[in-house]
Amino acid sequence: MTRPHLSPLHSPAAATPAGPRRWLDRRRLVHGALLALMLLAPVAADLLGEVYYVNLASRIALVAMAAVGLNLAIGFGGMISFGHAAYFGLGGYVAGISAYHAFDGSLVMGLPGSDDMRVIWLAAVLLCGLLALAIGAISLRTTGVYFIMITLAFAQMVYYFATSWPDYGGEDGLPIYLRNSLPGVDTQDALSFFLICFAGLMLSLALTSRLMKSRFGAALTMARLNETRLATAGISPFPIRLVAFVVSAMITGLAGALYADLNGFVSPSMLSWQLSGELMVIVILGGVGRLYGPLAGAILFVMMETLLGGLTEYWTFFLGLVLLGVVLFARQGVIGWLAGSERHG
Amino acid sequence: MGERVLSISGMSKRFGALQATQDVSLDLHAGEIHALIGPNGAGKSTLIAQIAGSLKPDAGEIRLGERDITALGVARRARLGLGRSFQVSCLAEPLSVLRNVMIGAQALQGHSFRFWRPVDSDPRLLAPAHAALERMHLAHRADTPVAALSHGERRQVEVACALVLEPRALLLDEPMAGLGPEGSARLTELLETLKQEVPILLIEHDMDAVFRLADRISVLVAGRVIAHGDGPTIRRDPRVRDAYLGD
Ligand SMILES: Nc1ncnc2c1ncn2[C@@H]1O[C@H](COP(=O)(O)OP(=O)(O)OP(=O)(O)O)[C@@H](O)[C@H]1O
Ligand SMILES: [Mg+2]
Numbered sequence: 001m002t003r004p005h006l007s008p009l010h011s012p013a014a015a016t017p018a019g020p021r022r023w024l025d026r027r028r029l030v031h032g033a034l035l036a037l038m039l040l041a042p043v044a045a046d047l048l049g050e051v052y053y054v055n056l057a058s059r060i061a062l063v064a065m066a067a068v069g070l071n072l073a074i075g076f077g078g079m080i081s082f083g084h085a086a087y088f089g090l091g092g093y094v095a096g097i098s099a100y101h102a103f104d105g106s107l108v109m110g111l112p113g114s115d116d117m118r119v120i121w122l123a124a125v126l127l128c129g130l131l132a133l134a135i136g137a138i139s140l141r142t143t144g145v146y147f148i149m150i151t152l153a154f155a156q157m158v159y160y161f162a163t164s165w166p167d168y169g170g171e172d173g174l175p176i177y178l179r180n181s182l183p184g185v186d187t188q189d190a191l192s193f194f195l196i197c198f199a200g201l202m203l204s205l206a207l208t209s210r211l212m213k214s215r216f217g218a219a220l221t222m223a224r225l226n227e228t229r230l231a232t233a234g235i236s237p238f239p240i241r242l243v244a245f246v247v248s249a250m251i252t253g254l255a256g257a258l259y260a261d262l263n264g265f266v267s268p269s270m271l272s273w274q275l276s277g278e279l280m281v282i283v284i285l286g287g288v289g290r291l292y293g294p295l296a297g298a299i300l301f302v303m304m305e306t307l308l309g310g311l312t313e314y315w316t317f318f319l320g321l322v323l324l325g326v327v328l329f330a331r332q333g334v335i336g337w338l339a340g341s342e343r344h345g
Numbered sequence: 346m347g348e349r350v351l352s353i354s355g356m357s358k359r360f361g362a363l364q365a366t367q368d369v370s371l372d373l374h375a376g377e378i379h380a381l382i383g384p385n386g387a388g389k390s391t392l393i394a395q396i397a398g399s400l401k402p403d404a405g406e407i408r409l410g411e412r413d414i415t416a417l418g419v420a421r422r423a424r425l426g427l428g429r430s431f432q433v434s435c436l437a438e439p440l441s442v443l444r445n446v447m448i449g450a451q452a453l454q455g456h457s458f459r460f461w462r463p464v465d466s467d468p469r470l471l472a473p474a475h476a477a478l479e480r481m482h483l484a485h486r487a488d489t490p491v492a493a494l495s496h497g498e499r500r501q502v503e504v505a506c507a508l509v510l511e512p513r514a515l516l517l518d519e520p521m522a523g524l525g526p527e528g529s530a531r532l533t534e535l536l537e538t539l540k541q542e543v544p545i546l547l548i549e550h551d552m553d554a555v556f557r558l559a560d561r562i563s564v565l566v567a568g569r570v571i572a573h574g575d576g577p578t579i580r581r582d583p584r585v586r587d588a589y590l591g592d
Contacts, residue, residue: 210460210461210463211460213463213464213465214459214460214461214462214463214464215451215457215459215460215462215464215467215470216457216458216459216460217460217464218444218447218448218451218457218464219448219451219457221437221440222437222440222448225437225438225439225440226435226436226437226438228399228419228435229435229436229437229445229448229506230420230448231399231418231419231420231423232397232399232419232420232423232429232431232435232506233420233423233448233449233451233452233506233510234420234423234424234449234452234453234510235420235448235451235452235457236418236420236421237420239458240457243458
């Protein structure tokens, strides 16, 4: 019965009128080029002794990774979360609080702190997963604008909680005096730390890609495109969406933990609605529901912020123009413009 | 008559002032096609929606085999063996025909929390989906996006989606609509063989097909079953001629 056939997801008829996809087509070329740029630019900067640019690359990689997480919810799951800063910030606070307690030897809820990144990552991923499970279980009972607003409301609750809790710096935030450690790696070294961030980004891309090709991904795609069809086919949409929401939060949370280590500092601004908005802007700029969209979006966003932001404090005006252009003329974002449009789903 | 597969009793549904379903009781036996006919707005689709679980009845009970399924959700009922096609097709348009059908095969094989293996190359999903499409004479359309299909073809994809669930009962809402005479004839033939495997509750406006296919017919008018019987009985019934068949 099984006939040899091309991927039904990207059937040639719909993906590119040019015919079946070759091994090295434009899309793959663009994706490969983005990753190569992402990896080689900081290596070159490091050779030239430009630590600032290495750290800038780390920042891009982590913002991209956080947006990869958000894209799983928004782009692949159709769940427009306006509250992903909650997970980004929680991840950051896990890194900060754990380092704080490891530093003075005190306990957090009966547990010792740790400055081992592996412990911090695990804790960040688990806690973000739990938070997203609770928030998602309630929020996913709503749709549309209500979902956007309720995810924002939950994130604001986390934000105010952090600002009003003096133990960990409250509004002032919490410094991480010494970057957390990883056995066998000199995390103080900018390039080594960048490579950790880059590995995290690659991992989140690989995970999303694999996930979306699996049965789970097929169900999530159907939940986004036509939930009545999914239910009629015998699969309840709610648990599928909830799990996707949790995985999405975990990825964003892990990026947040690394982000706090990059800056040596975590503050409520990592939990702010502005940050949620920036992540959304990055996803939209890059290309909603495109695997490499968040990477393209993050590069564009951070570069604009750095280059234009250095010239004028009104750089967001230009960001707005670019965003407007993308929304009006390039529905699949920068990545769709670079790599060609792709069938959704 | 074969054993009773599906039974509905005392079902009622009101939309504001409109009584869309009024104390409807009917059943479906193994090996038969039970046709549900009636004028536009009689409440046929509303009845199907309540049986499938997408609309909650105000009163009444639905049994699949011995099991009371009245309180279960749509997905649960589908997994228990209720296959349904919609009057207005309900498919994921950007996806290929194959993808739309495969999702049902997936549901049949347990939960969908499988994160690793790609569906594209999974024979356990591809084989049943291709088989269902072949049955509907849609094999050549497998890789076409649903958006590119004609109205009639979409209705057939819907039937394939229902078939892949290996249903115990089929609820088909006007599957012939938009098919044209040749397509209609072919589908009529198909349903005739299919009913040996799965009994079908069939809503249809094409009276030739109905009288040819149906073992029993129920006539719904204004939410109420006004007549019930085999083809000749219904044809002769003066109330039915009055309310629906005209002439
Ligand atoms: N969700 C709803 N809310 C309010 N009224 C509804 C709703 N769904 C259906 N109705 C009304 O219920 C009545 C029955 O509709 P239904 O679609 O079941 O008719 P039908 O017998 O399938 O007609 P047709 O042959 O045209 O498909 C119609 O008057 C319709 O307007
Ligand atoms: Mg109808």
